[in-house]
Amino acid sequence: MILDGKSPKGPIETSWDRHRFDMKLVNPANKRKYKVLVVGTGLAGASAAASLGELGYNVDSFCYQDSPRRAHSIAAQGGINAAKNYPNDGDSIYRLFYDTIKGGDFRAREADVWRLAQVSNNIIDQCVAQGVPFARDYAGYLDTRSFGGAQVSRTFYARGQTGQQLLLGAYSALSRQIKAGTVKLFPRCEMLDLVVVDGEAKGITVRDLITGEIRCHAGDAVVLASGGYVNVFYLSTNAMGCSVTATWRAHKKGALFANPCYTQIHPTCIPQTGEHQSKLTLMSESLRNDGRCWVPKKKEDIGKPPSQVPEDDRDYYLERKYPSFGNLAPRDIASRAAKEQCDDGRGVGPGGRGVYLDFAGSIGRLGEHTIRERYGNLFDMYERITAENGYKVPMRIYPAPHYCMGGLWVDYNCESNLRGLFVLGEANFSVHGANRLGASALMQGLADGYFVIPYTIANYLAGITPGKVTADNPEFRKSAEEVHAGTRKLLSINGKRTVNDFHRSLGKIMWNNVGMARSEQSLKEALKEIPALREEFWQNVKVTGSGAELNQQLENAGRVADFLEFAELLARDALNRNESCGGHFRVEYQMPDGEARRDDENFCYAAAWEFKGVDKEPELHKEPLVFENIHLAVRSYK
Amino acid sequence: MSEHKGMNLKLHVWRQKGPDAPGRLEVYDAKNVSPDQSFLEMLDQVNEELIRSDKEPIVFDHDCREGICGSCSQVINGVPHGGQERTTVCQLHMRTFKDGDAIFIEPWRARAFPIIKDLVVDRSALDRIIQSGGYNSCHTGGVPDGNALLIPKPDADYAMDAAECIGCGACVAACPNGSAMLFTSAKVAQLALLPQGKAEAATRVCAMTETMQKEGFGNCSNHYECQAACPKGISVKFIAKLNREYQKALFK
Numbered sequence: 048m049i050l051d052g053k054s055p056k057g058p059i060e061t062s063w064d065r066h067r068f069d070m071k072l073v074n075p076a077n078k079r080k081y082k083v084l085v086v087g088t089g090l091a092g093a094s095a096a097a098s099l100g101e102l103g104y105n106v107d108s109f110c111y112q113d114s115p116r117r118a119h120s121i122a123a124q125g126g127i128n129a130a131k132n133y134p135n136d137g138d139s140i141y142r143l144f145y146d147t148i149k150g151g152d153f154r155a156r157e158a159d160v161w162r163l164a165q166v167s168n169n170i171i172d173q174c175v176a177q178g179v180p181f182a183r184d185y186a187g188y189l190d191t192r193s194f195g196g197a198q199v200s201r202t203f204y205a206r207g208q209t210g211q212q213l214l215l216g217a218y219s220a221l222s223r224q225i226k227a228g229t230v231k232l233f234p235r236c237e238m239l240d241l242v243v244v245d246g247e248a249k250g251i252t253v254r255d256l257i258t259g260e261i262r263c264h265a266g267d268a269v270v271l272a273s274g275g276y277v278n279v280f281y282l283s284t285n286a287m288g289c290s291v292t293a294t295w296r297a298h299k300k301g302a303l304f305a306n307p308c309y310t311q312i313h314p315t316c317i318p319q320t321g322e323h324q325s326k327l328t329l330m331s332e333s334l335r336n337d338g339r340c341w342v343p344k345k346k347e348d349i350g351k352p353p354s355q356v357p358e359d360d361r362d363y364y365l366e367r368k369y370p371s372f373g374n375l376a377p378r379d380i381a382s383r384a385a386k387e388q389c390d391d392g393r394g395v396g397p398g399g400r401g402v403y404l405d406f407a408g409s410i411g412r413l414g415e416h417t418i419r420e421r422y423g424n425l426f427d428m429y430e431r432i433t434a435e436n437g438y439k440v441p442m443r444i445y446p447a448p449h450y451c452m453g454g455l456w457v458d459y460n461c462e463s464n465l466r467g468l469f470v471l472g473e474a475n476f477s478v479h480g481a482n483r484l485g486a487s488a489l490m491q492g493l494a495d496g497y498f499v500i501p502y503t504i505a506n507y508l509a510g511i512t513p514g515k516v517t518a519d520n521p522e523f524r525k526s527a528e529e530v531h532a533g534t535r536k537l538l539s540i541n542g543k544r545t546v547n548d549f550h551r552s553l554g555k556i557m558w559n560n561v562g563m564a565r566s567e568q569s570l571k572e573a574l575k576e577i578p579a580l581r582e583e584f585w586q587n588v589k590v591t592g593s594g595a596e597l598n599q600q601l602e603n604a605g606r607v608a609d610f611l612e613f614a615e616l617l618a619r620d621a622l623n624r625n626e627s628c629g630g631h632f633r634v635e636y637q638m639p640d641g642e643a644r645r646d647d648e649n650f651c652y653a654a655a656w657e658f659k660g661v662d663k664e665p666e667l668h669k670e671p672l673v674f675e676n677i678h679l680a681v682r683s684y685k
Numbered sequence: 686m687s688e689h690k691g692m693n694l695k696l697h698v699w700r701q702k703g704p705d706a707p708g709r710l711e712v713y714d715a716k717n718v719s720p721d722q723s724f725l726e727m728l729d730q731v732n733e734e735l736i737r738s739d740k741e742p743i744v745f746d747h748d749c750r751e752g753i754c755g756s757c758s759q760v761i762n763g764v765p766h767g768g769q770e771r772t773t774v775c776q777l778h779m780r781t782f783k784d785g786d787a788i789f790i791e792p793w794r795a796r797a798f799p800i801i802k803d804l805v806v807d808r809s810a811l812d813r814i815i816q817s818g819g820y821n822s823c824h825t826g827g828v829p830d831g832n833a834l835l836i837p838k839p840d841a842d843y844a845m846d847a848a849e850c851i852g853c854g855a856c857v858a859a860c861p862n863g864s865a866m867l868f869t870s871a872k873v874a875q876l877a878l879l880p881q882g883k884a885e886a887a888t889r890v891c892a893m894t895e896t897m898q899k900e901g902f903g904n905c906s907n908h909y910e911c912q913a914a915c916p917k918g919i920s921v922k923f924i925a926k927l928n929r930e931y932q933k934a935l936f937k
Contacts, residue, residue, distance in 0.1 A: 098825040113746060114812050116852055117754040133832065169826065176828035178821050178876045180844040187835030205845060211753055212848060219820035226816040234809065257801060286748040320721035325729055326750045397721070431772065434720075434780055497825050545736050547729070591736050596703075597802045599744055600736065 050303075050655055050670035053458040054158035059676050060141075063162040066459070067502055071509035078103035080513040083504065084251055084266040086238045086293055088115030090210075090217055090489060091472025092272030094496025097220035099270075100229035102501055104508075107264055108221065108230050109253060111237045111288055111602075116218045119274060119286040120492060123210025124331055125194060126202035127174075127489040129167040134191060138199040140164045147487060148677050150196040151452070151480020152629035152645060154306070154653070157676055158459055159477045166498040167490050171203055173497055177216040181205050195332065195378065196484040207331070207424055213489055217496070236262075237602060239533070240526045241269065241297040241468070248297075248468035249516040252526045254534070256602060259595040261530050263523040267513050268467045268504055271297060271455065272496065275473040277310055277448040279610045279617060280562070281554020282319060284329045284449035290606035291613045294455050294474050302455050302463045303655035303668060305476035307613070308621035309452035311483055311630045312563050314381040316447035317432050318401035322551075327447035328432060330425045332485070335374045337418060338404040338442065340365050340385070342393040349395060353403055353441050364388055364402075368641070379482070379630060380641065382446035383563050389445075396443045403441035410438065446563060450488060452479040452630060453620075456655040456670070460503035461495060464655075467511075469504060471495035476653065481629025534594045537604045542587030546604045549584050553607070553614060556580065561618050566634045570622040574615060578662065581611040612661055619656075623667065626650045647679050691717030692784040696731065698743055699791040704799050710789070713743075720780035724767065725750060725757065727779055728790075745804040750775040752916060755851035758858070759804050760791040765855035765914040773853065773916040793854055795863035797901040808854045810900040811868060818892035819872040821882050834880045847875040849917040856911035856919075862903030867911040869897050870927035871919050877930050887934035894931055 055062040055069075073081065081104050085096040088110040096108040110118060132138040143164035148155060171189070175181065181203050182190040194202045205212040224230040235256040242250035242263065250265040273293035277283040298304045315332045341361045343349055348356045364384055366373045376384070385402045388394060395401050410418050415438055419426070426437045433443070454476040461469050461477070472492040479487065560573035584607070592598040627636040627643035628650070636644040651672050656665040694715040701708030715731050722730070725747050732742035748756040757774040761767035767777045782788065790804065798806040836844075848871070856867035873890050876882030882889075905924055912921045 094825075101825055112748060112754070112756065113808060114755075114852065116812075117748055117756050119749060119754070122749050122751055122753050131831070171831045172828050173823075173825065175831040175834075176821060176823040176881055178844070178879050178882050180841050180848050180875065180879065181831075182845075183836050183838045183841040185838050187837050187841075189831050205848075208753070208849065211851075212845075215848065219815065220823075220825070222812065222816040223820045223822060232812075234812075284751075286754060287750060288748050321719055323719060323722045323726045323730060325723070325726050328751050431776055432723075432778065434778070501825065543737075545733050547733060589736055591739065592741055597744055597805065600742060 048668045050456065050464070050668050051458065052156050052670055053460065054156060055459065059157060059161045062158050063165055070502060070506035073505045073509050075103060077513070079105055081105060081268070081508050082107065082266040082514070083268050083270060084264055085109065085270040085272065086251065087118065087272035087274060087474070088218070088221065089118035089120035089272060089274055089472060090214055090492030091496045092118070092270070093214065093217035093221045094493050095270055095272060095471055095500045096230050097217060097224050098497050098501045099504065100224035100227070103229065106224070106230040107233060107266065109233045109236045109238060111235065111256065113234055115221055115232065115234065116215060118214060119289055120214045120489070121211045122286065123489055124207045124329070126192065126204035126209045126486040127170065127213060128194070128201050128486045129171045129203060129490065130164055130201060131168055131171060133189060134200045136199045138201050142199065143167060143201065145677055146197050147478065147484060148480065149682055150482055150484040152482050152643065152682050153480065153647070153651070153674065153679050154309070154628055154672065155478050155480035156459070156672060157674060162499065163478050163491060163494050166494045169498055170490060170493045174213055174216050177219060179205060179212045179216045194485040202486045210489060213493065217493070238273070238293045239296060239530045239605065241300045242522050242526045243300045243465060244516045244520055244522050247466040249520070250518065250523060252523070252530050254530065257597050259593070259598065261527050261534070263518050263527050265516055265518040265520070265523065267508060267511060268469065270469045270471060270500065270504070271474050272471040273474050275451040275454070276613060277451050279553070279614050280448040280557045281550050282324060282327050282447065284313065284316060284327055284447055287326065290609065292606050292609045294470070295609040295613050297455060297463070297468060299658050300465070301658070302465050302468055303657055304453070304616060305456035305653050305655040306453035306481070306620065307617040307656070308624055308631045309481045309629060310448055311450040311452065312379070312382045312446045313449040314378055314385060314446045315404070315444050317429060318396050318443050318445035320397045328428070329447065329449055330429065330444070332378065334404060334422060334425060335381070337409040337421065338374065338406050339363055339408060340374055341403050341405060342388045342395060346392055349393065349399065362388070362393070379632060379643070383632060385444070385446055386563050401443035401445045404444045405441035406437060407441070450483055452476065452481060452483055456653065460506065461499055462503065462507065467507060469500060471500060481631055533605065534601065537588065537590050537601060537608070538594055540586065540588050540590070542589050544587050545589055546600055546607050549580065549588060550607045550610070552580055553577070553610060557614055561621055564632050564634050565621050567622065570618050573618040574622070577611065577615045577618065584608065584611055616656055616665060619665065620654055623654060624650055643682070645681070651679070691719060692779065692782065694718060694782065694785070695787040697787065697789045700743070700803055701800055703802060708800065718779050720778070722779045723750070723775060724761070724777040724779065725775050743804065744802045747775055752776040753851060755853035758793050758806060758808070758853055758855070760793065760858060762789050765793065765858040766916050771916055771918050793858035795857045795902070797863060797865070798854060798857065810902070811852055811854060811865065813900060814865065814869055814893055814896050815872065817896035818885070818889040819876070821876060822885060823881070836879060840878050844875045844878050847871040847919065847923050850919055851917055853916065855914045855916060857902065859910040859914035860903065861908055861910065862906060864905050864911070865897050865902040866905040866924045866927065867915065867919055867921065869893050870923040873930055874923040874926040877926070886930060887937050890927065890930040890934050
């Protein structure tokens with residue numbers, strides 16, 4: 048099947064405006080008759096639920112956390128991009144569009160990215176009106192800073208907590224609608240199934256995490272904004288509760304999953320200290336502006352304190368391998384290079400999984416004061432976690448998974464192939480192609496929620512009769528029974544290994560074989576190991592307690608069970624894509640200098656997979672990507 | 686790169702089946718704990734042991750584990766978040782303890798935060814305070830350009846100092862009166878200072894204060910325990926601002 052992304056025809060500059068006019072509207076008096084279920088309360092989910100509630104729709108909002116304010120968007124540090132061109136440095140909607148397409152290594156749909164760039168400016172205005180305390184200059188104007196992948200200063204920020212402030216803005220808008228009665232909030236509820244009636248999404252089945260009650264909610268449309276899946280690697284920068292469960296269960300009900308192999312690994316994270324580690328913490332990559340990456344040349348120097356390794360015995364590998372970019376090589380290259388050094392047995396710190404990021408040179412040149420002014424908060428955070436003073440000894444860093452560009456397939460309306468199912472934010476695959484630029488995740492989440500879904504969902508709702516499907520429909524009973532059965536099964540196995548133990552094993556398989564550098568051989572290995580581990584899980588997992596209470600082991604068991612299925616699809620997609628692009632790097636396909644070698648002739652498409660059964664091969668559907676405005680070119684930042 | 690030996694600790698953990706069930710401190714051994722482990726990773730390890738020996742693991746709230754989501758909520762040795770300055774439980778590391786230590790772990794205790802199970806409490810009262818007025822009532826779309834109203838840098842910085850609140854509720858747990866004044870004042874102050882929030886300043890402060898009282902939070906009697914416990918260092922000066930805004934609203 049060739050998929051249609053439904054991009055508007057004609058000049059791209061007016062594509063969204065024309066499309067908005069072409070779409071149907073719902074009469075204001077009729078809006079309250081439609082029930083919309085929104086899953087997730089991060090930037091995309093909270094902004095969508097608030098905006099739809101305000102328009103007059105009857106919205107139910109679900110999150111697994113105890114409060115919508117805790118969704119993981121809160122942890123984003125850097126900033127949010129917008130094409131305001133306040134600094135008069137040459138920015139424009141077209142340039143943001145161009146940078147995003149190029150940054151994504153030409154694997155995203157042009158029209159979607161154009162729209163994102165177009166509404167980016169509205170987002171900043173919206174957040175300012177909400178009271179988001181963005182950084183200001185001394186004259187009182189909004190301040191911006193530069194970020195990777197762009198030559199203009201277009202990133203708006205609120206100290207190192209931009210994600211927190213934007214999420215609290217969306218949360219406040221959501222709270223206002225809850226008070227107004229247009230949105231009903233269901234915290235501590237986890238979506239465990241999508242209910243599909245006659246090919247259209249008409250409800251969800253959730254588990255109340257406090258009482259254990261399995262409950263069905265019927266609606267006229269379902270909006271998934273449930274975030275990303277990089278916890279498939281076990282250790283990542285995601286929150287502990289982030290999972291693929293909502294999107295995976297929708298996938299099992301017929302929604303296509305697109306480009307799961309596009310995962311982003313961030314180079315500057317604090318390394319793992321041992322098996323006990325539960326997550327990894329990211330530090331802004333701006334540190335590489337003044338820090339130099341190195342490892343000892345000789346293996347016998349590995350255990351020595353770094354100060355005792357003479358200058359000549361240090362390998363400043365990024366400067367050696369990429370003399371023009373040096374320590375500022377792009378994220379993917381820097382990440383892979385660090386892994387290579389460690390694979391070669393020259394990594395430092397616990398487990399040999401780390402490289403030095405040394406500020407001694409910069410401190411000598413600029414003084415400790417300057418370095419403290421630039422990065423003080425990061426040095427503090429580093430010290431809190433490692434008990435090491437980065438001013439005195441080199442920091443140790445290692446790459447970690449932190450974002451996924453892949454997700455459920457959606458068309459230009461953010462609607463999946465299942466009618467009535469809309470997917471927003473990191474949960475969809477739409478705008479970042481094979482690689483996301485810094486400060487663009489926040490932009491996408493809020494664009495989808497505030498400015499896209501309010502228009503596109505109306506186009507769907509206007510064509511259906513509200514309340515036609517109710518929770519009496521047999522599909523709901525079937526769904527609830529399936530969820531019950533799944534829970535009972537997990538509790539009945541009573542094996543020997545804990546859920547965490549399985550998750551850790553899965554993470555090792557994924558990190559070693561499907562991580563930063565993938566090969567046909569490693570992927571085939573993963574495709575052997577994952578099903579074996581899954582089989583063992585269903586025979587040997589141990590989940591204590593009952594289903595009728597707050598049971599965190601049971602929650603986690605469901606999530607890990609889904610990761611064990613999804614991991615296989617991720618590996619399969621990576622094996623299918625015989626090219627390197629963005630976050631997907633196949634060692635067989637690289638330029639002599641180590642850059643990714645794309646194959647536009649054969650792989651200029653979005654790979655959308657259809658579920659055929661747990662142990663069956665999924666079916667691949669392709670959506671060809673057409674570039675009419677930006678010429679396909681080799682991505683180079685040299 | 687610490688070369689410490691593993692520590693052995695004695696944990697006294699509050700276990701409570703449900704909101705109405707009686708609770709008690711149970712004793713557990715945490716063996717061979719690495720100083721590089723975070724406090725929650727130490728609990729993970731204890732839980733793994735409990736599961737293997739067919740016992741119910743300790744239930745606690747947690748999510749981002751990087752000190753920003755505000756989920757984690759434990760009173761450690763009598764101090765919310767454990768007493769390390771500007772640090773949430775999830776960022777507290779075991780190197781601040783020593784071999785042989787006894788550690789007491791309890792949930793947030795406040796009238797407005799009923800216990801759900803073990804260390805998990807219901808903090809939805811904080812959400813209801815925000816719902817009663819912790820926002821600017823702007824519509825999606827149809828707002829002026831972000832630079833239309835200039836905001837002096839000191840005001841933006843002041844608003845940001847207040848906005849850093851993560852809503853964990855440690856201030857309530859630390860307060861002898863179980864007051865949510867620090868939490869409420871942070872939001873009131875942030876929005877009252879910004880020009881976009883001024884229009885609703887009076888109705889906001891009244892509504893939020895009223896909800897705070899209705900939810901069963903106590904009043905502030907200047908102990909300043911909240912500021913000491915706050916992992917984001919939110920200052921009690923915002924409570925003064927709240928009081929000022931409230932007075933202004935009353936005489937309006």
